[in-house]
Amino acid sequence: MTSAIRFSGVSRHFGDVKAVDGVDLDIAEGEFFAMLGPSGSGKTTCLRLIAGFERPTSGTIEIFGKVVQDTPPYKRDVNTVFQDYALFPHLNVRDNVAYGLMIAGLAKKNRHKSADDALEIVALGGYGDRKPSELSGGQRQRVALARALINQPKALLLDEPLGALDLKLREQMQEELKVLQRNLGITFVFVTHDQSEALSMADRVAVFDAGKIIQVGTPEAIYYRPERPFVADFVGSSNVLPPEFVAKLTGTMAYGAVRPEAVYLADHGHSACVKTVSFLGTATRVSLDVAGTPMTMLLPKGALIPKSGETVLIDWAAHDLHVMHP
Amino acid sequence: MNRNSGPLGRISDALWRKPSLLIFLLILPPALWLGIIYLGSLFALLAQSFFSIDEFTGQIQYEWTLKTYGELFRPSNFDIIIRTVVMATAVTIGAAIIGFPVAYYAARYARGKWKAVFYLGIMMPLWSSYLVKVYAWKLILAKEGILNWLFETLHLSWLLEAYLSIPIIGGNSLSVSATGTFLVFLYVWLPFMILPIQASLERVPVSMLEASGDLGARPSQTFRHVLLPLALPGVIAGSIFTFSLTLGDYIIPQIVGSSRRFIGQAVYAFQGTAGNIPLAAAFAVVPILLMAVYLWIAKRKGAFDAL
Amino acid sequence: MHSDRAPLGLKIAAGFGLAFMHLPILLIFVYAFTTEDKSYQWPPPGFTLKWFGVTWGRSDVWEALALSLKVASISTVIALVLGTLCAAAVSRTKFFGREVISLLVILPIALPGIITGISLRSAFNLADIPFSFWTIVLGHATFCVVVVYNNAVARFRRVSGSLVEASMDLGANSFQTFRYVIMPNISTALLAGGMLAFALSFDEVIVTTFTAGQQQTLPIWMLEELVRPRERPVTNVVAMVVVLVTFLPILGAYYLTRGTDTVAGQGK
Numbered sequence: 001m002t003s004a005i006r007f008s009g010v011s012r013h014f015g016d017v018k019a020v021d022g023v024d025l026d027i028a029e030g031e032f033f034a035m036l037g038p039s040g041s042g043k044t045t046c047l048r049l050i051a052g053f054e055r056p057t058s059g060t061i062e063i064f065g066k067v068v069q070d071t072p073p074y075k076r077d078v079n080t081v082f083q084d085y086a087l088f089p090h091l092n093v094r095d096n097v098a099y100g101l102m103i104a105g106l107a108k109k110n111r112h113k114s115a116d117d118a119l120e121i122v123a124l125g126g127y128g129d130r131k132p133s134e135l136s137g138g139q140r141q142r143v144a145l146a147r148a149l150i151n152q153p154k155a156l157l158l159d160e161p162l163g164a165l166d167l168k169l170r171e172q173m174q175e176e177l178k179v180l181q182r183n184l185g186i187t188f189v190f191v192t193h194d195q196s197e198a199l200s201m202a203d204r205v206a207v208f209d210a211g212k213i214i215q216v217g218t219p220e221a222i223y224y225r226p227e228r229p230f231v232a233d234f235v236g237s238s239n240v241l242p243p244e245f246v247a248k249l250t251g252t253m254a255y256g257a258v259r260p261e262a263v264y265l266a267d268h269g270h271s272a273c274v275k276t277v278s279f280l281g282t283a284t285r286v287s288l289d290v291a292g293t294p295m296t297m298l299l300p301k302g303a304l305i306p307k308s309g310e311t312v313l314i315d316w317a318a319h320d321l322h323v324m325h326p
Numbered sequence: 327m328n329r330n331s332g333p334l335g336r337i338s339d340a341l342w343r344k345p346s347l348l349i350f351l352l353i354l355p356p357a358l359w360l361g362i363i364y365l366g367s368l369f370a371l372l373a374q375s376f377f378s379i380d381e382f383t384g385q386i387q388y389e390w391t392l393k394t395y396g397e398l399f400r401p402s403n404f405d406i407i408i409r410t411v412v413m414a415t416a417v418t419i420g421a422a423i424i425g426f427p428v429a430y431y432a433a434r435y436a437r438g439k440w441k442a443v444f445y446l447g448i449m450m451p452l453w454s455s456y457l458v459k460v461y462a463w464k465l466i467l468a469k470e471g472i473l474n475w476l477f478e479t480l481h482l483s484w485l486l487e488a489y490l491s492i493p494i495i496g497g498n499s500l501s502v503s504a505t506g507t508f509l510v511f512l513y514v515w516l517p518f519m520i521l522p523i524q525a526s527l528e529r530v531p532v533s534m535l536e537a538s539g540d541l542g543a544r545p546s547q548t549f550r551h552v553l554l555p556l557a558l559p560g561v562i563a564g565s566i567f568t569f570s571l572t573l574g575d576y577i578i579p580q581i582v583g584s585s586r587r588f589i590g591q592a593v594y595a596f597q598g599t600a601g602n603i604p605l606a607a608a609f610a611v612v613p614i615l616l617m618a619v620y621l622w623i624a625k626r627k628g629a630f631d632a633l
Numbered sequence: 634m635h636s637d638r639a640p641l642g643l644k645i646a647a648g649f650g651l652a653f654m655h656l657p658i659l660l661i662f663v664y665a666f667t668t669e670d671k672s673y674q675w676p677p678p679g680f681t682l683k684w685f686g687v688t689w690g691r692s693d694v695w696e697a698l699a700l701s702l703k704v705a706s707i708s709t710v711i712a713l714v715l716g717t718l719c720a721a722a723v724s725r726t727k728f729f730g731r732e733v734i735s736l737l738v739i740l741p742i743a744l745p746g747i748i749t750g751i752s753l754r755s756a757f758n759l760a761d762i763p764f765s766f767w768t769i770v771l772g773h774a775t776f777c778v779v780v781v782y783n784n785a786v787a788r789f790r791r792v793s794g795s796l797v798e799a800s801m802d803l804g805a806n807s808f809q810t811f812r813y814v815i816m817p818n819i820s821t822a823l824l825a826g827g828m829l830a831f832a833l834s835f836d837e838v839i840v841t842t843f844t845a846g847q848q849q850t851l852p853i854w855m856l857e858e859l860v861r862p863r864e865r866p867v868t869n870v871v872a873m874v875v876v877l878v879t880f881l882p883i884l885g886a887y888y889l890t891r892g893t894d895t896v897a898g899q900g901k
């Protein structure tokens with residue numbers, strides 16, 4: 001696999017704030033790569049470093065083998081879909097999409113033809129004469145996508161592109177983006193703070209915290225084998241067991257993680273006090289206190305549901321306990 | 327693709343690599359203009375206030391002294407300062423009283439077409455010619471003008487005469503009285519009071535007034551306890567204008583008013599016919615100092631958000 | 634209570650305020666047609682159009698008007714350049730001294746005009762600069778910058794974020810971005826700011842008295858007539874024309890910026 005984007009020891013400091021702090025990263029060509037983390041964790045800054053809106057304080061950034069720290073955004077083979085879409089308000093939809101071609105010097109007729117084709121692909125054929133302000137959020141998103149793709153970038157950068165959409169539209173767009181990426185075969189770098197979005201869409205996920213990458217891996221690895229308590233907690237809210245607890249069970253002094261859905265009510269096991277019980281539709285979430293360690297479990301439909309205040313016995317299969325690096 | 331080669335492209339690359347260079351290049355011309363031409367002149371003036379004038383020869387003595395500032399406290403000069411400050415205060419209070427209802431109506435009740443009417447109704451007088459406005463009042467206040475005619479037609483001339491016989495605010499006729507000066511000041515600076523009040527009132531969410539009514543406040547109580555405190559920054563912002571503009575004006579009292587002078591006239595006279603630049607400069611420092619104090623208080627009251 | 638109608642007292646007070654602001658100006662329109670030429674007699678003894686002809690034939694009025702228009706045009710151009718640069722820099726990033734720049738721009742209009750005027754005059758004296766067309770322009774451009782700046786800065790803020798980045802991302806360099814994205818988005822704000830700057834300069838008298846020397850702009854001409862009236866009917870006609878002429882840029886600026894974040898004019 002050739003590497004599409006590579007960070008070697010990249011830092012971006014704003015005064016005393018280390019927005020990105022010594023990040024190493026390798027994104028393969030044709031990969032759907034998600035950068036996941038809470039706000040302020042450095043994921044968006046990383047994306048902006050790739051696009052060229054920020055320059056690294058130190059380190060090297062390569063795009064398809066070319067070192068780019070000194071290359072301005074307009075000379076990089078990547079394009080961006082912005083969080084607020086950043087459609088030009090003074091141009092109609094067609095001219096927005098054709099903007100990159102206009103700058104490249106294409107004749108009006110040719111670029112309008114290409115723009116209309118691109119709008120057709122994102123199911124907005126016939127919208128070319130409208131102003132961006134006349135479109136819905138979902139439609140603007142598609143225009144932004146068409147505008148970024150018309151330049152035929154080698155990699156597409158997406159900065160929380162689905163954040164402003166409502167739930168239903170967001171799920172639909174997740175599907176469409178996946179299909180689009182597979183059809184185009186180009187690298188997608190996708191920034192999000194929504195773990196389920198990252199896990200469902202990406203080939204690989206990088207989890208960010210405080211300017212550093214905590215873990216990179218497939219969604220399965222991130223989900224089932226978190227390497228740090230932060231990852232376990234942030235991605236799908238695993239139960240994080242303190243080292244003392246894990247030591248008693250396995251003899252290893254390290255943090256452990258158990259998925260809530262792996263916990264079940266048992267005849268033998270750990271004594272737990274039921275704090276709250278919430279009905280979620282497909283399952284029921286039970287918050288527990290296990291000898292001072294807060295835990296949650298998800299009980300499937302039809303299971304026996306304990307009442308809050310009760311003391312119950314819980315357990316999990318040994319292989320469901322993931323022991324992190326000490 | 328023909329991508330950004332050529333000299334412009336290279337300059338663009340350089341600006342991207344050094345964003346601070348771009349900021350520097352952008353800010354340089356205005357900073358030079360304002361810094362050299364404006365601030366330079368201002369400091370040159372202030373510096374002269376620390377010189378003095380030789381009483382016998384009338385020549386400026388270029389030695390640092392506070393003597394000129396001492397002259398400000400001579401009764402004849404100090405009177406000018408007091409008179410100006412009193413006038414500025416009166417104009418500010420008058421403008422707030424007349425301006426508030428206009429701003430309040432424009433912000434709360436005017437909708438659609440009326441909104442535009444109020445907007446232009448405030449903006450037009452603000453921007454129409456200062457001298458024409460002063461001239462209009464010269465016409466109004468003239469002995470043979472419309473105001474005297476009105477009093478005569480209503481057989482109320484005795485009332486006007488009684489008023490004019492009051493010392494200090496009265497005079498031979500309205501056009502040479504302090505009241506006349508006050509009216510013109512009030513008229514000319516009124517829009518400067520209305521706009522900030524309107525801006526601050528428009529920022530008060532309607533739900534806040536409804537909440538007050540919901541909690542049992544009568545409209546008058548809502549006005550006093552909710553609306554007025556919220557509008558106060560706007561009033562203070564407006565008062566900055568009315569106060570500062572009155573402090574520095576020398577044309578209005580020259581055209582409509584008594585022979586008693588205001589700071590602006592003193593500055594003008596001392597730098598002109600009297601040739602006493604140091605004293606003129608010292609006089610000019612007075613409004614600057616007054617405004618600095620005023621702005622400092624206003625800033626603490628949060629008035630700058632309403633500008 | 635919002636949907637309530639305004640109380641009667643408030644309506645009367647607001648109406649009184651508006652009337653107070655407008656009736657005096659309307660009076661000018663009546664006086665421009667009066668037959669009386671020795672005093673400000675009210676009611677006018679009769680109406681005539683002859684003073685318009687007389688004014689038309691006065692070369693001093695034409696010269697003053699020409700000088701005022703020239704000064705206002707040049708000052709507006711300078712203010713447009715300086716104000717736009719300033720707004721661009723201030724809205725772009727937080728940089729050291731940004732507050733200082735904002736203050737510096739506002740100062741010439743925040744301090745009483747007489748201080749700006751006398752400062753410039755004493756500086757001209759110290760530097761031995763004789764009064765000329767350019768000394769007037771120097772003063773006018775200085776206090777016009779703020780009007781352009783105020784109009785442009787809000788619009789710049791809106792453009793300078795992701796729109797500029799989007800343009801660069803799509804292959805446009807700084808100059809292309811300026812031409813194709815920034816200019817189209819700020820042009821109406823600049824036009825409005827320019828109109829207001831023009832109106833401000835065209836009307837200015839306080840600073841001008843200190844920087845004009847023997848030259849007469851239209852406001853200076855008016856001032857002379859106010860202090861030492863020579864031919865009152867001509868002054869009446871000029872006053873009316875000035876009112877009409879200044880209304881045009883204000884209306885224009887209003888329609889240009891209507892419905893946007895900031896409406897022009899607050900900056901005076």
